[in-house]
Amino acid sequence: MSCPDRAQWRAACAEEMEQFICQNIFNMVPKPEGHKVVNCKWVFKMKLGPDGQVKCYKACLIAKEFSQVEGINFNETYLPVVSHSTVWTLLALACANSWHIHQMDVKLAFLNRDLKEEIYMKIPPGQDRPEGHVWQLRKALYSLKQMSQE
Numbered sequence: 805m806s807c808p809d810r811a812q813w814r815a816a817c818a819e820e821m822e823q824f825i826c827q828n829i830f831n832m833v834p835k836p837e838g839h840k841v842v843n844c845k846w847v848f849k850m851k852l853g854p855d856g857q858v859k860c861y862k863a864c865l866i867a868k869e870f871s872q873v874e875g876i877n878f879n880e881t882y883l884p885v886v887s888h889s890t891v892w893t894l895l896a897l898a899c900a901n902s903w904h905i906h907q908m909d910v911k912l913a914f915l916n917r918d919l920k921e922e923i924y925m926k927i928p929p930g931q932d933r934p935e936g937h938v939w940q941l942r943k944a945l946y947s948l949k950q951m952s953q954e
Contacts, residue, residue, distance in 0.1 A: 809861075813848060816863035817930060824865070830939035835924070841938050842925045843868040844945075865928050866946040917944040 824830065835841065844867050853859040898905050923941045927933045 812861040813863060814930075816848070816861040817846060817865075820863050820865055821931065827943065829943045829945065830925070830941050832927070832934070832937050833924075833940045835936050835938045839922065839924050842923060844925050844928050846929065864946060867925060918942065919944060 844865055847864045847866055849862045849864070851859045851862060895905070897903070919941055924938045925941055925945070927937065927939055
């Protein structure tokens with residue numbers, strides 16, 4: 805990774821963290837006794853333009869949900885998904901009826917759901933880490949079991 809790429813990745817992480825602060829995703833609190841703390845990691849992706857050149861750098865902070873325990877950190881899971889055949893049918897209808905199709909990317913789509921459970925997460929790499937502190941999540945984070953539940 806060259807130095808310009810490293811600066812781009814840092815800027816992408818800073819943008820993600822800025823959104824977390826604006827959306828009031830977490831509170832920094834002293835680590836509570838007797839509570840399991842979920843780990844997290846950064847996921848990086850380069851979005852390419854039609855010419856194959858890098859269009860933008862994306863950084864996404866995700867929870868390592870496999871460390872959540874059913875009945876303690878979550879009660880049930882549900883993820884609304886659409887089948888490929890449904891998408892193909894809608895595309896066929898759009899073509900047959902000359903409908904216009906629009907695609908949109910909803911930034912931070914899953915970060916709007918308030919959490920009912922107390923979930924604590926380690927402070928992500930690259931962020932200020934006061935000794936003995938963690939994040940208490942106020943809203944769902946990517947890859948949490950509660951991400952898209954209602």
